[in-house]
Amino acid sequence: MTQKRYAKPLPPGSLGLPFVGETLHFLHSMKTNRPWEFFESRERKYGPVFKTHLFGSPTVVVNPPDGLKLIFTNHNKLVRGSWPSSIRKLVGERSLFFMEGDEAKRFRHILLAFLGPEALQRYVGRTHAMIQKHVEENWIAGGEIKAYQSVKEALFAVIYDLFLSLADEKEQQELLEPFRVVLHALIELPIDFPGTAFSKAMAGRREIMAKLDRMIEQRRLDLQSGKASAQQDLLSVLLVAKGEDGRGMTDEEIKQNIVMLVLGGHDTSSSSLAIAIKYIAENPSCYDELRKEHLEIAASKKAGEPLSIADVRRMKYTWRVVQEGMRFVPPTTGVIRRAIVDFEMDGYTVPQGWQLFGSMYQSNKKEKFFPEAESFKPDRFLGTGPVPYSYIPFGGGPRMCPGYELAKVQDCVFLHHIVTRFKWSLCDPDEIVQMAPLAAPLKGLPIKLTSNPI
Template structure:
């Protein structure tokens, strides 16, 4: 009996969606984009996710562009009718109309995992946070933290990489970027304290992108519990920081936490403790997940491309030679890492840490002769340009020279989004990635344990098996031209 009731519900929902599409077309007189609604309720979500799981996230996009002969097509993703916009013209239109025709949209689980103490939505919280961050994340403000990044990177490699015959890269890049985020956002530097945060953080993203069922044992339920635990820990840190600031034991510029406590919001009021905890929690996630994906992908491509590795190595050695013993990296050193950053950009073109993002239509509007109804979701895809031969000739070839001179055409290279919602942490990410590359190539060469391991998307790009590699320590005399010696440590079994 239950089966037939469920079947009837699915039929009614499917019929309702079909009638909605037909009615809307008749009402507006303007066609919706061509496309398919897929299966009842599920839509085409499984096909969308499966191409990423197989390491070909662009396939979902390009198959439909070919089928519908348009850079605009209709689908149904994560419970909502969705229009996919592809190409630089679409990107420019979408990015330029932020908070005019469209607004950011996230799955409903986001508000469950990150409840706001002010009862505002995640969209409103994001707007407030973006207005508070620019002063801290602009290049001139970040310059003072490069030495701290360098120190943490040295400790990270000494602790987690040195004297190891074999490591799993993705685990370590996540540890590196999370350590940096904890230190620079809330001045938590003790490894035990960082580890206390790290374990529950692993539960957050899977919970957000899971089936939205909050029952004991489900990913969403685990994520909600992890979020509550982290927010309580952050609240304790915030209370102590307020005392330390009042007593002069903490600096107003030492991290983002101090910046938030001493900066008033758009209404002229200062944030309360729980409100600050909400925002720091979001920043800790955004500050390390995407960068750790990029760093792991860099390790993969440098293992596969010895000529590219040597180019990065030579650049970083020249920078190291210009430093006095024990002297930390500074802003001028970062500016010299041009080839290394071109390599990182080419990695992010082939494996963009942010594959795309959703928007929601604020009103009915037309684009390219098609009608986009109010409330529909809109998805833009980085791969629609990154992997398109029209904008990047021979797109599967790894070629850092694409980023020399003026670089790619506008709105074709979008690993950090664009327009008003350009990632505010872009410069922060550039610094942590380049500092990572500086120490990585000067200390090691390496080889992949599985030469055929690929990058999959789940939900961020990541090596299919975490990227186990064999390490070879690299030693070079700084006072002679004796060349480079490699010492291979025996690799233990994983």
């Protein structure tokens, strides 16, 4: 491919080695816990828009906010979704991740029957009860706890109750391990050779799918006999709900979308919540403001009364804390799209078929978007908040993450239960947060708990 084909030149940069391009450099930056260096080093050399080669495809890294606005507002005009082949194989072609056009609209309509703001009102009480139980059993004043591991266990239990009505801890653990293996191979090179991380993940996927097959078969019988309800959980909704065209999902589509939502709904929430806990410990004034908000909410409740969706919507400062944590440490590295036509961007040609990568690291720590960028300031999200398209933890446009509201509920409810009971400090203030592939404290975020009840 040469620049002579185009009216405008290709962006500057390097496509790296044949086939692998610069993917190994990118993966190395993540595994050494410095993913921003991949982007910053190339931006210094080539400018804010540059070409590279990632996950088997030539790629243009776009500049925020204009480049991100372009790809979010021109879906199915200039670009469409694109994912590394490893994710495509592990999640499945029939998940919402990979659907476009009317088909994506139909599936999104079905998923929002469970994930929409109104539907979530039915699930806040269950989320409250499960997180309360986990905190009461595992968070002990005067002791230490690995907060990230605890958060993962609690949110996994919540997800499997809300998605599959799966309350048995042994069955949950049997699914937790194969999901962990799949998660850690999502952005590996898709080499299905015995012993590789990707090969182990494919085996884990087969195990997950077999378990889901049995669950679907049993749930269909329970729905027919009246033992289960159509609104019981995500599985029931997906078995019963229809798209705008009157069609439902096949069993394979149900399984793949459950895998997609578990990976998106559990692991990204675990990451964002753990990072919030870390920064709350480092910022005492943040803890004080957060506790004030939650004490007011607790005082408005009767003894034993669970939180409601109205209570979650009152947790405005809480959500700003989570947002600021995701600015400091994004749960994921960015968003990927693929050009469906040749088009011009910032004076360069983006060829049809090339990927476009929008990185969180090109805006989240920059002073021009976030003054005093190295200071933890949740109130920067007050009012209109950041410059549009400079902050994209949940994506944007028609492909915005459908699990946004569920993530907000999980994070806010968990913080309510711990901030009304404890203060905490970091056991290792220098603990590294690694991308594996989502942001995760390397040692599990051990914290020291001090009693601070209402």
